[in-house]
Amino acid sequence: xxxxxxxxxxxxxxxxxxxxxxxxxxxxKELSYSKFYLSRQFKRNxxxxxxxxxxxxxxxxxxxxxxxxxxxxxxxAFEAGYSSQQAFTKAFCHEFMCTPQKYRKxxxxxQIQNKTCMKRKGRSESNLYQFMKGRAAA
Numbered sequence: 001x002x003x004x005x006x007x008x009x010x011x012x013x014x015x016x017x018x019x020x021x022x023x024x025x026x027x028x029k030e031l032s033y034s035k036f037y038l039s040r041q042f043k044r045n046x047x048x049x050x051x052x053x054x055x056x057x058x059x060x061x062x063x064x065x066x067x068x069x070x071x072x073x074x075x076x077a078f079e080a081g082y083s084s085q086q087a088f089t090k091a092f093c094h095e096f097m098c099t100p101q102k103y104r105k106x107x108x109x110x111q112i113q114n115k116t117c118m119k120r121k122g123r124s125e126s127n128l129y130q131f132m133k134g135r136a137a138a
Contacts, residue, residue, distance in 0.1 A: 006033065007045040014054060018061065019079070022054050059095045062088070066104040073100050 004012065009031055014022060027050070028035040042050050062080040065071060077088030077100075092100045 005045070006031075006038065006041045010038065010042055010050070014057065018054075018057060021081075024050055055091065056095065059092055062092065062100070063096060063103060066100055067107040073104075076100070 010027060013027055013030060024035045024039055028038045031038065039050060042053070046053060048056070058080040062076050065076045065079070066073070069076075073088070074085050077085050080088060082088035082091070089099055092098075092103070096103055098106070
């Protein structure tokens with residue numbers, strides 16, 4: 001994988017396979033490392049276990065889907081690799097300190113408030129985006 005560290009290779013593999021079944025054994029086999037070496041390197045360089053990282057990434061993706069889509073929570077739970085809404089809700093609450101339902105509701109309200117505030121100030125979302133993009137380029 002040309003010059004990438006083991007951890008960078010792992011992260012790259014996870015990102016491109018996040019929607020598939022990911023196990024330590026499978027990742028180790030795909031990247032041609034022992035699962036023990038891979039696990040130690042990842043934990044040493046990130047501070048979290050591979051399992052926790054994958055779980056966190058999937059929950060972050062699920063949180064984004066909760067806000068940006070109208071998919072049922074159960075469907076999002078399945079896409080995140082959970083076999084029940086109860087297991088998903090428990091993991092989600094541990095990560096985000098609220099239920100998926102509350103997260104969706106609170107973020108939807110926040111988005112509406114942000115849009116309203118921007119309209120009052122005379123900026124549309126696209127104008128604000130262009131403004132921030134221009135500042136980042138400067």
